[in-house]
Amino acid sequence: MANFDQELDASGLNCPLPILRAKKALNGMGAGEVLHIIATDPGAVKDFEAFAKQTGNTLTDSREDGGKFYFLMKKN
Amino acid sequence: MADKKLAIIATKGSFDWAYPPFILASTAAALGYEVQIFCTFYGLQLLRKKMDMKVTSIGNPGMPMPMPMPVMMQALPGMQSMMTMMMKQKMKSKGVASLEELRELCIEAEVKLIACQMTVDLFEFSTSDFLDDIEYGGAATFFEFAGESDICLFI
Numbered sequence: 001m002a003n004f005d006q007e008l009d010a011s012g013l014n015c016p017l018p019i020l021r022a023k024k025a026l027n028g029m030g031a032g033e034v035l036h037i038i039a040t041d042p043g044a045v046k047d048f049e050a051f052a053k054q055t056g057n058t059l060t061d062s063r064e065d066g067g068k069f070y071f072l073m074k075k076n
Numbered sequence: 077m078a079d080k081k082l083a084i085i086a087t088k089g090s091f092d093w094a095y096p097p098f099i100l101a102s103t104a105a106a107l108g109y110e111v112q113i114f115c116t117f118y119g120l121q122l123l124r125k126k127m128d129m130k131v132t133s134i135g136n137p138g139m140p141m142p143m144p145m146p147v148m149m150q151a152l153p154g155m156q157s158m159m160t161m162m163m164k165q166k167m168k169s170k171g172v173a174s175l176e177e178l179r180e181l182c183i184e185a186e187v188k189l190i191a192c193q194m195t196v197d198l199f200e201f202s203t204s205d206f207l208d209d210i211e212y213g214g215a216a217t218f219f220e221f222a223g224e225s226d227i228c229l230f231i
Contacts, residue, residue: 012171013171013173014170014171014172014173015099016099016102016103016106016173017171017173019103019106020102020103020106020181023106040171041171051106051107054107054108055107055108
């Protein structure tokens, strides 16, 4: 498990809430810090890729384990 | 580089059709877009202090029903409220945000909400029915922003 500075559990939330909550969390973080996101919405996989591409943040990890999705988003 | 811009015209006043403008506006704002929603005709319902929109299956054969039901039955008094209640329950169980929550997120993200003055007058709405922080304008107001937008949607 890679290191992270803050964690967001978006389990049970559906589109677009995981993205909106992540954006809110990132707003309160400093450049270079990493947000760990947990989600259950399968749509979040593509959405977090698209979010990173459009906001300039870096998605350093995206994986699935037991029906849950885990992401590491590094703030630029 | 200047922020991208999204201009939305919201024209529908049913519970289900209120979702797309708020979902797209809040998400675009999270992606860094500057967003305006111009609400006209039945879309003015999106701006009411207390939103009370209903979903209906009438004229909407694509709406999945929990059980098959003749259209005549669907038109009976109270059916619309029941369908709306069932839809809200289903959404809650699937983790879909409420309209109130999405609208609040839009406002927090500085999405600009504009009420069409002509339709406010037409339906004799009072500005006190609407949120305090909205603007009122006409077609020219819409084009001022829409003309510079990267994406423009009519919903």
